[in-house]
Amino acid sequence: MSSSLGHHSFLSVALAPGAVFSSQGTPTITLKDREWPLPIEEHWAAWHDVADGTIDYEVVLDKLSEGNLSSHHIATFINTVQQAMALGWLEYRIISNRKILAKLRPIGKLLHNPLSKALMPKVLTPSRFTTTRMEADFILAKNSRFGHALDIYDPTLLINLFSVHRNLIEDKTKQLFVKFAYASGTLIDEESALLEQTPGLGFWEAHELDFHNQSRLGNNLNPVGGVFSWKGKVPSLPALKAPDISRLTVKLPSAHELPLLSLNDVINLRKSIREHGDRCMTLQDLSNFLWHSLRVKEVLEPNEATGLFYEASIRPYPCGGAAYELEVYIATLGFDGLNAGVWWYDPMNHTLELRSDKSNLIDGLLQTASISAAGSGIPEVLLLITSRLGRLSWKYRSISYAVTLKHTGVLYQTFYMIATALGLAPCGLGAGNSVLANLATDTDPNDEASVGEFMLGGPLKKAN
Numbered sequence: 393m394s395s396s397l398g399h400h401s402f403l404s405v406a407l408a409p410g411a412v413f414s415s416q417g418t419p420t421i422t423l424k425d426r427e428w429p430l431p432i433e434e435h436w437a438a439w440h441d442v443a444d445g446t447i448d449y450e451v452v453l454d455k456l457s458e459g460n461l462s463s464h465h466i467a468t469f470i471n472t473v474q475q476a477m478a479l480g481w482l483e484y485r486i487i488s489n490r491k492i493l494a495k496l497r498p499i500g501k502l503l504h505n506p507l508s509k510a511l512m513p514k515v516l517t518p519s520r521f522t523t524t525r526m527e528a529d530f531i532l533a534k535n536s537r538f539g540h541a542l543d544i545y546d547p548t549l550l551i552n553l554f555s556v557h558r559n560l561i562e563d564k565t566k567q568l569f570v571k572f573a574y575a576s577g578t579l580i581d582e583e584s585a586l587l588e589q590t591p592g593l594g595f596w597e598a599h600e601l602d603f604h605n606q607s608r609l610g611n612n613l614n615p616v617g618g619v620f621s622w623k624g625k626v627p628s629l630p631a632l633k634a635p636d637i638s639r640l641t642v643k644l645p646s647a648h649e650l651p652l653l654s655l656n657d658v659i660n661l662r663k664s665i666r667e668h669g670d671r672c673m674t675l676q677d678l679s680n681f682l683w684h685s686l687r688v689k690e691v692l693e694p695n696e697a698t699g700l701f702y703e704a705s706i707r708p709y710p711c712g713g714a715a716y717e718l719e720v721y722i723a724t725l726g727f728d729g730l731n732a733g734v735w736w737y738d739p740m741n742h743t744l745e746l747r748s749d750k751s752n753l754i755d756g757l758l759q760t761a762s763i764s765a766a767g768s769g770i771p772e773v774l775l776l777i778t779s780r781l782g783r784l785s786w787k788y789r790s791i792s793y794a795v796t797l798k799h800t801g802v803l804y805q806t807f808y809m810i811a812t813a814l815g816l817a818p819c820g821l822g823a824g825n826s827v828l829a830n831l832a833t834d835t836d837p838n839d840e841a842s843v844g845e846f847m848l849g850g851p852l853k854k855a856n
């Protein structure tokens with residue numbers, strides 16, 4: 393990336409990534425990932441210039457008028473360009489000295505032409521939703537609420553993303569750039585900036601809105617869903633995390649059947665209980681709870697013929713793609729039958745594997761849980777949930793993390809139901825410490841992201 397400021401710069405219109413211009417038969421632009429082509433019925437020589445992507449848009453228009461076309465014809469061309477721009481077929485570029493300085497590139501399916509906005513305000517200020525990120529050879533700046541990203545190839549332009557008074561900009565490149573910034577929503581007017589602080593939009597934190605827009609269809613053009621982008625490049629992660637035979641392992645007693653309660657009873661009895669104690673948990677309780685919530689009932693081998701490209705499994709709770717990427721650990725100060733420690737539950741062998749017995753880590757986890765539960769007592773058992781996210785991202789694009797959080801919610805409800813049926817005290821938690829969780833479970837955060845915590849214990853008599 394180098395600066396080309398100072399040279400004559402101009403605006404060009406180009407095909408957006410994924411758009412293909414075909415001049416055979418009826419000239420059309422098609423977007424590879426879109427359902428419909430845009431027929432170009434007239435002026436296809438001008439469209440050739442557009443497809444070239446390096447020609448001054450004013451020159452393209454001049455050439456049209458030199459061809460003695462009526463102003464009506466030229467207006468039709470301009471309208472089609474604007475329509476194509478609004479639909480995401482085209483992008484704008486600032487070009488100087490044959491180099492691209494910046495691009496305004498469609499990233500959403502918002503149907504508006506980005507540069508056709510009414511008069512630009514005089515004072516522009518950065519949106520608090522603006523994010524910037526390094527890509528291979530440009531800086532990506534965007535506001536995920538808007539349909540266009542700003543790709544900055546000349547880093548000296550970046551400074552113009554701070555507050556600017558439009559009238560004070562004399563340089564044409566900067567003027568064009570600020571127009572791009574306004575169209576991409578990275579710079580906004582003062583009224584909109586105020587709106588960003590006001591209940592409604594103000595309720596959203598920047599990272600949460602970005603994550604929301606990136607992991608749903610409609611506000612981004614990224615591949616979303618089961619696209620298998622890692623297939624054929626690396627093998628999928630195994631369905632089951634391998635036990636570590638060098639670690640201390642406790643075999644859990646065989647689980648009992650669940651008590652015969654109706655669904656009506658379980659649903660209506662279920663409540664969050666944060667104090668534990670009158671009846672302490674036993675290893676049998678823990679065994680029953682883990683077995684009925686988490687055990688592996690069956691492993692499904694990959695079968696290309698049925699479209700199952702990876703090893704999957706069947707368990708008591710539902711899971712997208714039967715991927716079962718969640719792992720569960722038990723942190724406890726110990727109770728009858730189980731020593732203090734952080735234990736991994738092996739859902740295939742129905743065993744517990746010791747991951748850490750460091751009291752500072754166990755205390756840290758249990759104290760954090762107690763604070764999360766409004767200062768209730770230290771839980772007898774804290775279930776830690778981690779996600780082997782790679783199981784999901786081998787298959788899914790853009791939604792893996794959102795899906796794993798959905799699974800965490802599914803598991804919470806399963807835990808609530810089983811604990812209620814077993815007469816135990818359950819309580820889901822909204823926040824936990826990922827660093828402590830990875831240290832205590834002896835896992836790498838890249839392999840297992842900590843995504844949830846759940847308290848469990850023997851209930852107080854008065855709570856029942």
Ligand SMILES: Cc1cc2nc3c(=O)[nH]c(=O)nc-3n(C[C@H](O)[C@H](O)[C@H](O)COP(=O)(O)O)c2cc1C
Nearest residue numbers: 662663664665666764765766804819820821822823
């Ligand atoms: C995802 C989730 C997160 C929760 N986080 C907390 C928490 O951090 N602290 C807490 O004391 N309770 C937490 N709870 C329990 C809720 O406060 C409780 O479900 C709610 O008040 C309704 O009460 P009930 O569960 O007794 O019906 C959480 C529940 C869920 C499902």
